[in-house]
Amino acid sequence: MLIDKIKILCHQFSGEIIADRHYLHRHPELSFHEQGTADYIKKRLTQMNIPWQTSAGNGVIGTITGNKPSSIAVALRADIDALPINEENNVPYKSENEGIMHACGHDVHTASLLGVARIAQALKDDFGGQIKLIFQPAEEKYPGGAKAMVEEGLLNHPGLVAVIGQHTMPELEAGKVGLKPGRYMASNDELYITIKGRGGHGAQPHLNIDPVVIAGHVIIALQQIVSRMANPAMPTVLSIGKLTAAGSTNIIPEEVYLEGTLRTLDETWRKEVHAHINKIVKGISESMGATSDVKIQGFPGVENNEDLTAQVFQYAIEYLGKENVSTLNIWMAGEDFGEFSRLADSCYYRLGVGNTARGINSSLHTPTFDVDEQNVFNMSSGLMAYIALRRLANK
Template sequence: MNTVKVGKVDDIKKLVQKYYPEVVELRRYFHIHPELSKKEFNTQKKIIEVLSTLKELNVRKAGGTGVIADLKGKKSGNGRTIAIRADMDALAIDDECDKPYKSQNKGACHACGHDGHMAMLLGVVKILYDIRDEIDGNIRFIFQPSEEEVADGSGADAIIKDGGLDGVDAIIGAHLWQPVKIGTVGISAGPMMGASDEFEISIQGKAGHASMPQQAVDSILTASEVVVALNTIVGRDIDPMKQAVVSVGVFNSGRVYNAIAGEAILKGTIRTLDEEVRKQVFIHIKKIVEHISEMTGAHCKIKKNTCTYVVDNDPKVTSIVLEAGREMVGHKAHPISPFMSSEDFSYYLQKIPGCFIFVGVGNHAKGIIYPQHHPKYDIDEDAMVYGMEVMSNAALKLLEKF
C-alpha cells in the first residue's frame, strides 16, 4: 500500500510512470475496438473489467452505456466530491491511421481522442486509488457515452439524469487536442468552446423541365443564394469583436440533370461563445431564408436543434487547476485562446462549476499532424503523461482548496 503524501509532485509523477505502459495498452485496445454513440457496450464492459480489480471502488453502469466509479478517501472529513470525466464514443468514419492499433470495426474510428481520454482516466483512477489513505474527500470518475452524437440526446445529459452529478461540488475534464503542441496543457477561465446549434432549411420550389424555367421555381437556385447570403452573417450582421461560425455542411437537391428540382435541403451548424450572439445568428438566418424565398417565389421551413452550450470554465476552479498544472509541468501549463469546436461537457457546467482543459498532442516530428475528425488522426501517446499528471493533481487540489 502506497503512503504517498497528497500534492507531492514527484510521487504523482512516479505513479504516472508506473501506470503509463498499461495506459498505452488500454488506449490502443480502445482504438482497435471503437464503438459509436449509444453503442459502447463492449467499451463499457472493458472499463468495468479494469475497475473491478480495485476492490474499494463503487462501480456502476450509468447513462445507458456509461460507467461511474466512486472513490472514498480515507480522510474524508470535508465531505467534498470532485468529478473527473472522460468520453467514450467513436466517430462514424473509417480509420486510415495505418498503425498496428488501427480500428478493426469498419465504419468506426477514434478520430477525436476519446480512446486516450478513457485510458488516461483509468490511469488517474489507479493513481488516486493508490493514495486513497491520504485523500480527504471523494472523487467520482465518469466515463460518459455519446459525446459525438448529441442531436438524439447528449451522453452528458443522460449521465446527469442518472444521478452522475449528485453530491458533486466541481467537475474537471480533459481533451487531447491536435492544434496544441505536445507538452502543453491549456488551462483557461471563461468561454473555451462554442455552443453548437444544428439547423435545417427546407426550400420548397416548383419542379419543372430544365428547358422551361419560367414555369418552375428553382429550389437549387434559391438554396444557392441562401448559402451565399448566410456567409455574410459573421462578417456583416454580428459584432466583429464577437466570435461566431455559420457553416452549411449538407446541400441535397435534385436527381435528374435536365429537370428543375422542386425541393432543396440545407443542413448546417452555428457555433458561438456568447448567448446573445447565439440568438442573433439564428434571427439573421431566419430573415435571410425568408426574404430570399419570398423573392424567388419559394416556400421555406427552418428548424433549429440545440446541441451543446458554451464550455464556460469557472474562474475559481480554473485557477486551482492551473496551479495544479504548473506544479506538474511548469509554465507549459498556461491559458490558451478558445476554440469554436463544441463539447457536451458544457451540460455539466450548466449545473456545477468546473474546468475543461486541453492536452496538446500535436507533434510534427512524429507525424501527428492530422486534425480531430480526420481519418488519419492519431495522438502522440506521451501526451497522456501530462494529462494524467495534471488531472490527478488537480483533483487533489480541488478537494483541498475549492
C-alpha cells in the same frame, strides 16, 4: 509529497494505461453504440474495487471515496465514443472495426481516466471527499451524452465543487497542457433547412417555383448574419456544408435540402441568430412562392470558471513546470462538455499529444491521427489525479 507519490504511481501504471488505450483504439464504437467500451470500463473498475453505475445508456460513473472526512466532490470526465473514419495508421493497435476510428483522442481520455482511477484508489488515505469518474457516451453526435447524464442527476451531489475535462491537442507537444479561463469553446449548432417549391421542366421555369434559386438566395442572405448583424468583436461562424437538389440538367427539383453549422461564443447572441435564421429562410422562401422548414439543434459553448481555471493553471504548473503550461486562444470547435460547464464550476483543458520530430502531428478527425504515447501517458493521468486531489484539499 503528494506530487512525488502521484508521479511514482503514474509511472508504475503507465504500461497498463497504454494497454487500455491500445484495446480501446482497436475496438472503437460510434456514438450511442459504445456497449463494448462500457463493458471494458466496468470490468476495469470492478478489478480496481471501484463501485460504478450506468448512466445515459452506455455511460459509466465510478466513485472513489477518500478515507479522510469530507463531504465535497470533484467530477472528472472522459468521452468514450469514436468517429466514422477509416484509419490509415499502420500500427499494431490499428482499429479492427472497419470505417470506425478513435480519431479525436477519446481512447486517450478514457485510458487516462482509468489511470486516474488506479492512482486515486491507491491514495485513498491521502484525501477526503469523492472523485466521480465520468465515462460519457456520445460526445460526437447530437443530442450527446452529457445532457442525458445531467438530466439523470449527475451534478446533483450537494458538495460538487468542480467538473474537470481534458482533450487531446496535436498542435501542442506531448508533456504540455494549455488552458483558457472564461469563454473557451463555441456553441455547436447543426442546421437542417428544407425549401419546397414546385418542380418541372428546366425549359419552362415560368411554370415552376425553383427551390434551387431560392436556396441560393438563402445561402447568401444567411452570410449577412455574420457580416452585418454580428458584433465584429463576437466570433461567429455560419457555414452551409451540404446542398442536395435531386434534379438534373433539365429538371427543376421539388425541394432543396441544406445542412450547415453555426458557432458562436455567447448564448444570448446564439438565440438571436436562431431567430434570424428562421426569419430569413421563411421570408425569402415565401416571397418567392415556396415553403420552408428549419431545424436547429446543438450544444451550448464551453465556459471555464475563472477561479477554478486559475487554480487548475497553478496545479498544472506545480506538476509539470511553468514552461509546460500555456494560455490558449478561443477554439471554435464544439463540445457537449458545455452541458456541464453551464451548470457547475468547470475547467476544460487541452492535453498536448504531438511530437513534431517523430511526425506525430495529424489533426483531430483525420485518418492518421495518433499520439506520442510514452510522453502523454507519463503525465496525463498523474496531472488529472493531482488536479482532483488538490481541489479536494482546497476547501
